[in-house]
Amino acid sequence: MREDILFASGHTACAGCGQAIAARLVIESAGPNTIIANNTGCLEVFSTKYPESSWGVPWIHSLFENAAAVASGIESALQYLGKKNIQVIAQAGDGGTADIGLQALSGMWERGHNILSICYDNEAYMNTGIQRSSLTPLDSETTTTPVGEKSFGNPTLKKPVAEIALAHGIPYVATASVGFPQDLQKKIKKALSIRGPKYIQIHVPCPLGWRHEPNLTYRIARLAVETGLYPLIEYENGVLSSARKISVVAVEEYLKLQARFKHLLNNEEEIKKIQEIANNNIKRYSLS
Amino acid sequence: MFGPIFSKPLSSKNNKTGSWRMGKRPKFLQTNCIACRMCILICPEGCIEGEDKNTYHCDYDYCKGCGNCVEICPRQDIVMIEDK
Numbered sequence: 560m561r562e563d564i565l566f567a568s569g570h571t572a573c574a575g576c577g578q579a580i581a582a583r584l585v586i587e588s589a590g591p592n593t594i595i596a597n598n599t600g601c602l603e604v605f606s607t608k609y610p611e612s613s614w615g616v617p618w619i620h621s622l623f624e625n626a627a628a629v630a631s632g633i634e635s636a637l638q639y640l641g642k643k644n645i646q647v648i649a650q651a652g653d654g655g656t657a658d659i660g661l662q663a664l665s666g667m668w669e670r671g672h673n674i675l676s677i678c679y680d681n682e683a684y685m686n687t688g689i690q691r692s693s694l695t696p697l698d699s700e701t702t703t704t705p706v707g708e709k710s711f712g713n714p715t716l717k718k719p720v721a722e723i724a725l726a727h728g729i730p731y732v733a734t735a736s737v738g739f740p741q742d743l744q745k746k747i748k749k750a751l752s753i754r755g756p757k758y759i760q761i762h763v764p765c766p767l768g769w770r771h772e773p774n775l776t777y778r779i780a781r782l783a784v785e786t787g788l789y790p791l792i793e794y795e796n797g798v799l800s801s802a803r804k805i806s807v808v809a810v811e812e813y814l815k816l817q818a819r820f821k822h823l824l825n826n827e828e829e830i831k832k833i834q835e836i837a838n839n840n841i842k843r844y845s846l847s
Numbered sequence: 848m849f850g851p852i853f854s855k856p857l858s859s860k861n862n863k864t865g866s867w868r869m870g871k872r873p874k875f876l877q878t879n880c881i882a883c884r885m886c887i888l889i890c891p892e893g894c895i896e897g898e899d900k901n902t903y904h905c906d907y908d909y910c911k912g913c914g915n916c917v918e919i920c921p922r923q924d925i926v927m928i929e930d931k
């Protein structure tokens with residue numbers, strides 16, 4: 560067997576889980592000299608079914624909202640002990656990052672801890688049954704944004720968490736996707752080579768919550784990027800340093816593979832709104 | 848629970864998730880493989896390995912049969928077959 564394994568098989572994620580792909584790529588890129596603090600969520604649950612663990616590095620879970628605070632304590636303790644070569648990662652889902660954990664995260668960024676924060680963005684609270692989060696996209700059906708006569712699903716846009724991170728003046732902010740695994744690995748390595756707080760938000764399809772076939776995780780993740788709905792960008796010291804060029808695919812191609820959007824298929828008006836979001840991204844980051 | 852609980856590193860290997868497969872499994876044809884490693888990168892289970900061209904394979908003890916390796920292979924060198 561391979562000897563570089565830091566995230567073992569036997570975890571209990573659903574078949575085709577995007578978050579499982581990303582979590583393994585993150586820790587393999589970070590390497591063994593890493594300590595992880597993990598918020599509550601699918602990843603925490605499926606990687607540590609007691610008494611088992613998938614992790615090959617020290618890994619700690621405390622609460623849904625506080626991985627950033629726990630990681631801050633770990634990093635401070637390492638500094639006090641003079642241990643300079645140990646990296647710290649604080650990781651969470653989109654709910655743990657953009658909603659309940661945002662306060663602890665903001666404190667960690669503001670105090671300038673040398674920590675990489677990762678958001679595994681599957682665009683809802685998946686672990687508790689697909690409730691909407693502030694990173695759920697427009698018109699997505701979740702159990703708390705049901706579709707009906709007067710509702711097209713989630714009425715709000717994704718919270719601009721990358722921009723909130725940037726507003727803290729942190730040195731590295733990026734988005735990534737399991738549709739582009741090598742780009743993801745490169746960004747993790749680059750982030751960890753920079754001192755100070757770093758934030759990477761990774762788009763991770765969820766076959767159960769997005770209601771798509773498990774084998775489509777990769778294709779759907781790519782389409783999110785290629786449509787312009789999930790731009791892959793990088794900011795270094797507050798300046799946009801890269802934006803991945805795309806082939807510009809119509810948003811329907813992305814939406815039609817996922818039953819969370821199936822109510823939109825003959826609704827030109829709503830699809831236009833989503834195309835508009837993609838168009839704005841394409842313009843703003845010069846994606847095409 | 849009042850206090851920390853600990854688990855052994857990598858102990859999830861005890862849990863043979865291959866039994867989750869729903870009738871299909873990937874077959875690594877090992878004929879047109881260019882050793883690009885994309886299947887290794889995309890596997891949610893981390894249960895694919897291989898080095899040189901046409902040596903890639905997966906561990907059916909853990910493979911849940913999701914089929915993303917089939918989707919990502921640029922040479923169509925992995926296919927889904929009936930699981931017997």
Ligand SMILES: Cc1ncc(C[n+]2csc(CCOP(=O)(O)OP(=O)(O)O)c2C)c(N)n1
Pocket residue numbers: 578599600601602622623624651652653654655656679681683684685686687692
């Ligand atoms: C204080 C608190 N509130 C609610 C919960 C229940 N809870 C556990 S995980 C979770 C959702 C996690 O969503 P997200 O952070 O997006 O991660 P995902 O499961 O989608 O990967 C919730 C609401 C909790 N554990 N603690």
Ligand SMILES: [Mg+2]
Pocket residue numbers: 652653654679680681682683684685686
């Ligand atoms: Mg989530």
